[in-house]
Amino acid sequence: MDDLDLCFMPATELASAIKAKKVSPVEVTRAVIARIEALEPKLNAFATFTPELALEAAVEAEKSVISGAQLGDLHGVPVSIKDLTLTAGIPTQRGSKILAGETPTVDAPVVARIKQAGGILLGKTTTPEFGWKGVSQSPLTGITSNPWKLGYNAGASSAGAGVGAAAGYGPLHQGSDGAGSIRMPSHFCAVFGLKPTFGRVPNLPVPNNDQTSHVGPMTRTVADAALFLKVMAGQHPIEHTSLAAPVPDYPRLLNTEVGRFKIAFSSDLGHARVDDEVSDLVAAAVNVFADLGCTVEEITPAFGRLGPEIGRFFWTVHETNLAHYLAKWEAEMDPGLVACIKEGGGHSAEEYLAMRARKIAYVQQIHEFLQDWDLLMTPAVSVAAFPADRLQPAHWPQHPWDWISWAEFSYPFNMSGNPAASVPCGFTDVGLPVGLQIVGKRTDELSVLCAAAAFESARPWDGKRPTF
Numbered sequence: 058m059d060d061l062d063l064c065f066m067p068a069t070e071l072a073s074a075i076k077a078k079k080v081s082p083v084e085v086t087r088a089v090i091a092r093i094e095a096l097e098p099k100l101n102a103f104a105t106f107t108p109e110l111a112l113e114a115a116v117e118a119e120k121s122v123i124s125g126a127q128l129g130d131l132h133g134v135p136v137s138i139k140d141l142t143l144t145a146g147i148p149t150q151r152g153s154k155i156l157a158g159e160t161p162t163v164d165a166p167v168v169a170r171i172k173q174a175g176g177i178l179l180g181k182t183t184t185p186e187f188g189w190k191g192v193s194q195s196p197l198t199g200i201t202s203n204p205w206k207l208g209y210n211a212g213a214s215s216a217g218a219g220v221g222a223a224a225g226y227g228p229l230h231q232g233s234d235g236a237g238s239i240r241m242p243s244h245f246c247a248v249f250g251l252k253p254t255f256g257r258v259p260n261l262p263v264p265n266n267d268q269t270s271h272v273g274p275m276t277r278t279v280a281d282a283a284l285f286l287k288v289m290a291g292q293h294p295i296e297h298t299s300l301a302a303p304v305p306d307y308p309r310l311l312n313t314e315v316g317r318f319k320i321a322f323s324s325d326l327g328h329a330r331v332d333d334e335v336s337d338l339v340a341a342a343v344n345v346f347a348d349l350g351c352t353v354e355e356i357t358p359a360f361g362r363l364g365p366e367i368g369r370f371f372w373t374v375h376e377t378n379l380a381h382y383l384a385k386w387e388a389e390m391d392p393g394l395v396a397c398i399k400e401g402g403g404h405s406a407e408e409y410l411a412m413r414a415r416k417i418a419y420v421q422q423i424h425e426f427l428q429d430w431d432l433l434m435t436p437a438v439s440v441a442a443f444p445a446d447r448l449q450p451a452h453w454p455q456h457p458w459d460w461i462s463w464a465e466f467s468y469p470f471n472m473s474g475n476p477a478a479s480v481p482c483g484f485t486d487v488g489l490p491v492g493l494q495i496v497g498k499r500t501d502e503l504s505v506l507c508a509a510a511a512f513e514s515a516r517p518w519d520g521k522r523p524t525f
Contacts, residue, residue, distance in 0.1 A: 058080070060087075060088035060092070061088075061092070061225065063080065063084070063085050063088040063089070064088055064089050064092045064226070064227065065225045065277070067228055067277065067278045067280065067281050068131065068134045068228040068229050068276070068281045068285065069278070069280045069281055069284055069308070071085060071133070071134050071228060072130065072131060072132060072133070072134055072284075075118075075122060075132055075133040075134070076122070076128055076132065081119050081122070081133070082115040082116075082119045082122065082132070082177065083112070083115045083116060083118075083119050085115070085133060085134070085135065085177075086111050086112055086133075087112070089135045089179065089225075089226060089227045090111060090112070090179075092224075092225055092226060093108075093179070093226050094108070096224060096226075096525075099202065099207065099525070100201065100202050100204055100207075100220050100224055100525075101183065101198060101199060101200060101201045101202060101217075102182055102183060102201055102217040102218075102221045102224065102226065103137075103179075103182060103183065103217060103221075104148075104150060104152070104180075104181045104183045104197070104198050104217065105147055105148050105150070105180045105181040106180040107178065107179065107180040108179075108180075110147070110178065110180075111135065111178060111179050114177045114178065115133065115177050118132055118175060128175055129173060129174035129176075129288075130174045130175070130284060130288055131171060131174040131175045131176040131229070131284075131285075131288055132174070132175030133175060133177060134175070134176055134177065134227070134229060135177045135179050135226075135227030135228070135229070136171050136177060136178055136179065136229045136231065137178075137179050137180065137182045137217070137218060137221050137227065137229070138168055138171075138182070138231050139181065139184060139215055139217070139218055139230075139231055139232055139233055140152060140182060140183060140184045140217070141184055141187075141188050141214065141233055142165045142167065142168060142181075142231060142233065142272075143161040143163060143164060143165040143168065143261070143262075144161060144164055144165070144168055144178070144181065145161055145162055145163050145164045145168075146160060146161075146162075147160065147161075147178070147180065147181060148181065149161050149181065150181075150197055151184065151186070151187050151188065152183065152184040152185050152186040152187065152188070152195030152196070152198060152214075153186045153195070153196065153197055153390070154196050154386070154389045154390075155382055155386050155390070157197060166258075166259040166260075166261055166293045166295075166296060167231060167258055167259065167260075167272050167289050168231075170288055170289060170291075171231070171288060171289070174288045176229065176288075179226065181217075182220075182221055182230065183195065183201045184214045184215070184216065184217065185213070185214050185216070185391065186390060186391040186394050187379060187394065188213075188235060188238060189214070189376060189391065189393075189394045189397065190213070190214075190394070190448065190458075190460050191210075191212060191213040191236075191237065191238075191241050191460045191461075191463075191464050192210050192212070192213075192445055192448060192460060193212060193213070193216030193217075193220075193242070193445050194391075194445050196389060196390060196391055200445045200446065201216045201220055201445070202220070202445065203220070203245055203246060203442045203445070203489075204220055204223045204224045204523035204525060205246070205247065205442065205489055205490060205523045206487075206488070206489060207525055208444060208445060208446075209245075209442040209444055209445055210245060210442045210445040210447075211242055211245050211442070211445070212238075212241035212244065212245035212246065212438070212442070213236075213238035213239075213242050213464075214233065214235070214238035215230075215232030215234065215239050215241075215242045215275060216245075218230035218231065218242065219232070219243055219245065219246035219275055220242070220246055222243075222246065222248040222275050222276055222277055223246040223247055223522075223523055224523065225522070228276060228277065228278075228281050229276060229281060229285050230275040230276065231273075231274065231275070231285075231289075232250060232272070232273060232274070232275045233271065233272045233273070234252040234271045234272075234273065234467075234471065235266060235269050235270040235271075235471060236269065236368070236372065236461070236464070236467055236468040236471050237437075237464050237466075237467025237468060237471070239251065239252045239271070239273050240252060240437050240467050240477060240478065240492065240494060241437065241438055241464060241467060241479070242275065243275060243437070243478075243479035243481075243492055244437035244438045244479045244490065244491065244492030245438070245441075245442045245489075245490060245492075246490060247484075247490035247518060247521065247523075248275055248276065248277055249275070249277065249278065249279055249281075249282055249478065249481065249509060249513075250273070250274070250276075250282075250478060250479050251273045251274055251286065251476065251477075251478040251502065251506070251509075252271045252273050252470070252471070252476065252477050252478070253271060253272075253273045253286060253290065253502050254271075254300065254474055254475065254476045254501075254502060255268055255269075255271055255298070255471075255474030256268075256299050257271075257290050257299075257300050257302075257304075257476075257500070257502065258271070258273060258286070258289045258290050258299075259291075259296035259298075259299040260296060260298070260299075261293070261295065261296050263296060263297070263298055265375070266371075266375040266378070267371065267375065267416075268298060268474070269371075269375075269468075269471040270471075271471065271474075272289065273286065273289070274286050274289065277519050278513070278519050279311070279480075279506055279513050280308065280510065282478075282506065282509075283307035283308045283311050283506050283510075286307055286502065286506075287304065287306065287307050287308060290304040291304050300500070302500055305502075305503050307502065307503060310503055310507075311506055311507060311510050312507070312510065313503070313504075313507045315346070315349055315350075315351060315507055315508050315511040316350030316351060317350075317351075317431075318346070318351045318352070318431040318432055318504065318508060319351070319352045319354075319429075319430050319432075320343070320346055320351050320352065320353045320354070320430065320431065320432045320433075320434055321355075321356045321358070321426075321430040321433045321434070322340075322343045322353055322354065322355045322356065322433075322435070323355070323357060323358055323434075323435050324336055324339065324355070324435070324436070325361075326357075326358060326361030326362075326364070326435060326465060326469070327358065327359075327361035327362050328361055328362045328365065329361075329436075329439060329465035329466060330453075330462070330465075331436055331440075332440050332441065334441065334485045334486065335436050335438070335439060335440060335441060335485075335491050336436065338482055338483035338484075338485075338491045339434075339435070339436045339482060339491065342434075342480075342482035342483065342493045342516070343434050343493070345512055345515050346434075346508070346511075348515070349511055349515065358423075358426050358433075359422065359426070360422040360423050360426060360469070363415075363422070364465070364468070364469045364472075365461075365465065367412060367415055367416050367419055367472070368461060368465075368469070370412050371412070371416065371472075372397070372401075372461065372468070373397050373398075373400045373401030373458075374401040374404055374409065375401070376394065376397045376398045376401050377398055377401045377402050379394070379398055380398050380402060383395065383398065383399075392457075393448055393457060393458045393460070396457040396458040397458040400458065419469075420472055420473045420474075423469060423470070423472075423473040423475070424473060424498075424499065427475070427496075427497075428498075431497070431498070431504055432495055432496060432497055432504060432508055433495075433496040434493060434494065434495055434496070435466045435493075435494045435496070436466055436491075436492075436493070437466060437467070437479035437480075437491075437492035437494040438463065438464055438466065438467070438479075438491075439462075439463040439464065439466070440453070440463045441485045441489035441490070441491060442489045442490070448460045449462065449463060450463065466494055467494070470496055473499075475496050475497060475498065475499055476498075476500075476502040476505050477494055477495065477496040477497070477505070478494070478505050478506070478509055479493070480492060480494075480495060480512055480513070481493075481518040481521075482512075482516070493512070495508050495509055
């Protein structure tokens with residue numbers, strides 16, 4: 058087995074091979090480090106790369122294998138952590154010059170669980186400034202390139218994680234998603250990403266954005282995401298928004314029959330603009346589920362048109378959490394973020410509460426709609442990748458901050474808290490990836506995962522690798 062095979066080997070296979078002493082954690086970690094060093098900074102997926110720490114952890118992991126100690130589910134498997142997530146002793150800079158070099162003293166719960174399961178941390182993957190936009194660029198780290206076309210958008214605040222997954226920087230990459238930041242990079246990079254139900258994975262410190270941020274896995278295979286989510290998930294004694302619901306054994310239940318599923322399909326949610334190539338690829342992907350025996354019906358949900366005004370209001374208002382930085386740092390900040398913060402300022406408490414009442418009613422409509430369906434399918438994003446020095450593709454309406462115009466499918470399910478995934482479903486004529494979004498009922502990640510696994514089996518994507 059050569060080093061490249063190790064870099065692209067699924068975590069499910071790596072973990073088994075390590076436990077069986079067919080490969081060593083050190084061998085795997087060295088191969089992945091060499092892969093990263095060969096491709097960085099061309100892709101620029103890492104804000105902070107920690108090869109020395111990774112090798113130290115791999116040596117200890119190898120000792121545990123040799124001694125016959127009990128091994129965790131991720132023992133010896135390389136993992137990356139997003140640079141919005143706290144890591145003790147490793148900088149968490151959030152893509153901003155404001156926080157350059159800032160190093161936490163504690164791990165976020167998800168990081169602690171990954172370490173406890175034996176994962177080998179490689180470092181921190183890049184994010185836009187404070188994770189604010191759907192484009193892979195920040196003032197601190199510059200452009201993170203799409204591995205399918207250098208210089209192009211790799212998408213949203215988990216962009217470095219998406220690039221790492223696609224490029225063979227090991228199998229497991231932690232992401233987070235406040236308006237699509239797991240699903241958009243997965244769409245742009247041809248990997249699998251799952252935003253679990255809100256609270257399924259604890260998130261400390263709890264973001265002050267009205268419970269829209271979710272933590273989840275980004276991988277090349279659905280089985281890897283199921284394994285990674287099992288490690289991440291579960292109530293936390295301090296994180297008050299974390300779910301008390303039992304965590305299903307996702308890997309064991311992954312191959313549940315999907316032919317019984319009743320699926321709603323919406324190409325535009327009744328309002329969204331979508332490029333033709335994206336729309337065609339997604340429609341063809343949905344037809345696969347009909348071939349698998351599912352009931353599939355194209356619909357226009359009544360809630361769809363109600364989302365844009367609500368989504369934009371809260372996106373700008375919640376960015377005013379950063380307004381205190383403007384007096385000192387405005388010239389060093391992302392100009393789009395500055396524009397977004399300024400637009401969000403000046404609203405009264407009455408305006409906020411009135412819009413929040415609209416949001417609560419909107420979320421209720423989403424959940425009522427899903428009572429009649431097992432899954433909802435849509436495009437993950439309206440466009441394929443475009444140059445990462447832009448907020449919008451050149452052929453779309455331009456705006457100083459509103460990148461949401463091409464991402465209308467993701468934020469509704471952050472507000473509602475539903476599990477939602479992006480599944481690779483094809484490539485445009487110029488070779489850029491497209492994703493299918495699969496949305497499930499609240500707490501039902503398993504149906505989303507099973508549908509994605511069935512599609513993966515029918516239309517495999519893991520063997521496709523970018524070349525650059």
